Amino acid sequence: MNPIKYFFKQSKYALNDFNQRIDSKGREYIKDSIRKAEIAKLSPDDSLVFEFQNKGKLIEIDDRNIQSYMISEFPQVIYPNWLYDLVNYGEPIVISQFIKPLDSQKALSGLRNRITNLSAQFYEKADKGKMHTIDLEQAIADARSIEDSIVRGVEKLYSMSMYLKLSQENTSKLIKSDKALKDLSYAKQIKLHQLVYKQKQGLETFLPNVTNAVGEEFYLTSSNVSSSLPFTTATLNDPDGIFYGITLGGEKIRFDRFSKASKNYNGIIFATSGAGKSFSAKLEAYRSLFRGINVYVIDPEGEFKTLCDYVGGTNIDINPESKTKVNPLQFFSSDTDTKEVMRTHLGVVKGLLKIWLSEDAYNRGIVSKAVNETYASKGILLDDPSTYSKKPPTISDLIKIFEKQGEEGKRIAVELLEYSHKGEMGDLYDNPSTDDVDFNSPMVVFNIQKVPDQEKQASIFYLSNFIWQKVLSNRNRKVLIIDEAHLLLKDESSANFMENLVRRGRKYNLGVISISQDVDDFLKSPQGSVIAKNADTALILAQKKQSIPSLVKAFDLSDVERDYITRLTKGQALFIKGNTHSHMFVYATPHERKLFSSNAEDLAKIDEQRKNGQ
Ligand SMILES: Nc1ncnc2c1ncn2[C@@H]1O[C@H](COP(=O)(O)OP(=O)(O)O)[C@@H](O)[C@H]1O
Numbered sequence: 001m002n003p004i005k006y007f008f009k010q011s012k013y014a015l016n017d018f019n020q021r022i023d024s025k026g027r028e029y030i031k032d033s034i035r036k037a038e039i040a041k042l043s044p045d046d047s048l049v050f051e052f053q054n055k056g057k058l059i060e061i062d063d064r065n066i067q068s069y070m071i072s073e074f075p076q077v078i079y080p081n082w083l084y085d086l087v088n089y090g091e092p093i094v095i096s097q098f099i100k101p102l103d104s105q106k107a108l109s110g111l112r113n114r115i116t117n118l119s120a121q122f123y124e125k126a127d128k129g130k131m132h133t134i135d136l137e138q139a140i141a142d143a144r145s146i147e148d149s150i151v152r153g154v155e156k157l158y159s160m161s162m163y164l165k166l167s168q169e170n171t172s173k174l175i176k177s178d179k180a181l182k183d184l185s186y187a188k189q190i191k192l193h194q195l196v197y198k199q200k201q202g203l204e205t206f207l208p209n210v211t212n213a214v215g216e217e218f219y220l221t222s223s224n225v226s227s228s229l230p231f232t233t234a235t236l237n238d239p240d241g242i243f244y245g246i247t248l249g250g251e252k253i254r255f256d257r258f259s260k261a262s263k264n265y266n267g268i269i270f271a272t273s274g275a276g277k278s279f280s281a282k283l284e285a286y287r288s289l290f291r292g293i294n295v296y297v298i299d300p301e302g303e304f305k306t307l308c309d310y311v312g313g314t315n316i317d318i319n320p321e322s323k324t325k326v327n328p329l330q331f332f333s334s335d336t337d338t339k340e341v342m343r344t345h346l347g348v349v350k351g352l353l354k355i356w357l358s359e360d361a362y363n364r365g366i367v368s369k370a371v372n373e374t375y376a377s378k379g380i381l382l383d384d385p386s387t388y389s390k391k392p393p394t395i396s397d398l399i400k401i402f403e404k405q406g407e408e409g410k411r412i413a414v415e416l417l418e419y420s421h422k423g424e425m426g427d428l429y430d431n432p433s434t435d436d437v438d439f440n441s442p443m444v445v446f447n448i449q450k451v452p453d454q455e456k457q458a459s460i461f462y463l464s465n466f467i468w469q470k471v472l473s474n475r476n477r478k479v480l481i482i483d484e485a486h487l488l489l490k491d492e493s494s495a496n497f498m499e500n501l502v503r504r505g506r507k508y509n510l511g512v513i514s515i516s517q518d519v520d521d522f523l524k525s526p527q528g529s530v531i532a533k534n535a536d537t538a539l540i541l542a543q544k545k546q547s548i549p550s551l552v553k554a555f556d557l558s559d560v561e562r563d564y565i566t567r568l569t570k571g572q573a574l575f576i577k578g579n580t581h582s583h584m585f586v587y588a589t590p591h592e593r594k595l596f597s598s599n600a601e602d603l604a605k606i607d608e609q610r611k612n613g614q
């Protein structure tokens, strides 16, 4: 059976029953008599099975207080998508619209009647010498111009009924929302009426079988109707922004991560593998470079190398064989509030040990003591920032201090040997930093593709810290792109570090772009959820089915948006920046497409071109 027909049939059944029961007693209810199984199909979240109390001005259903409104007039001037503010209004608001085409003949005779009536009123007033006829004149002129466009076939006439519903958990919240809604409609010149003693009918206009139970309508021309559908996306067009893509309606999207309107400069990119996460991040990185924004990347797949070489950036290979070394214990900052940064740094070192050590061996007290003593043994003291630039300890130095911490310390030291030159990971971790790390270059990529998988989490952790310390030294605009960011959320200390980084970035003109394909893991983590919800931009590309519900919840997506993100193809996205939701395609030029591709052939071509100086 056609699922839509089925849906309607079911909801009719439910609603008939609903209507029958409504008038039976003072207390109105709809419940047991509806076959639960039917309801479950129709309304899996049980939203049709409720008891409610009609209180004239509002309706109480379980723990919700619901108030419905009717709109009787739109503003004089309607521009495309003018309803957007209402739809994206921060309160729990639902809108229902009923639009019916009117027969042109009937519409015309109605209009002519109206013109005759208005004209009669006008002459009556004019005869009596009354001056205030401007409203009437305007109404006559409006009606005549509509008549004209209908006669010429330019416009058709429609009847429109429009209702709003607010729902809150208690009356005091409802009163606040009610006031905010009234203020907004006043500002927007929308005539809004609370449905007094018609709340039940108001509520019915929102039920799935869509009955216009209130039945109030007003008339609009085709162009005004089309401007009043809230489904088009408002176009994001920051004048100083980078060109990011094209909306489904064909408009260009430009966005400025560092615009004054941004609440912070952070972003997240969520998608399943191969949907275009890295591609979109590269596109932003590349186009941001032209605007003088510095770009730092932690690149677990070695995907940014081609782009980095192309723009003349610094590609730093982090792997056991690489000549370039970064000492995870190194402290770099030269910022004025270095003490706090040093405290964070010591926290990161302790966090690294937590990741490395077995649960049995890890002892918070001993780790903390040993780390502090190790730095002190090199003359570096938390309380004295002038000592911070001294030569930092290495993993071997740390092990020596652990060996002095009794039996438990010795046990830790033994486990840590793996990370020193006596063990396998020494080439990766146990070295002083080499000084070929050029941070002045506009693009710096830490390529950790060849870091063994089990060490990727630790590497992303200490490298983000390293970049954090470096970025504090200037206030240039910069972005840090962390691919596979969910790895940082696996552990309490690295997750806290990341949340802190994201929170404090704005002060230093830093935007952190976290990329993840493990959307559920990301959103399940308390820190991850805070990071995602507070990010000023979210790029949601094609998803695995199971990630959709948590995304809908985290970003408060509408049903239309939920459907949309279920059907995305490569490069298509829902892009959220502040209040603007754009249905878009991340657009790259043919040349850029090769440059950003993760396809080996494309990359080889670009390398070739570069070598030939093209
Ligand atoms: N917006 C886009 N336009 C054109 N091609 C794209 C777009 N997004 C992704 N692709 C193609 O899809 C491939 C995989 O994208 P990628 O960003 O590497 O996926 P992932 O989400 O796994 O990081 C890219 O190599 C590129 O060829």
Ligand SMILES: [Mg+2]
Residues within 6 Å of the ligand: 277, 278, 279, 301, 303
């Ligand atoms: Mg990728």
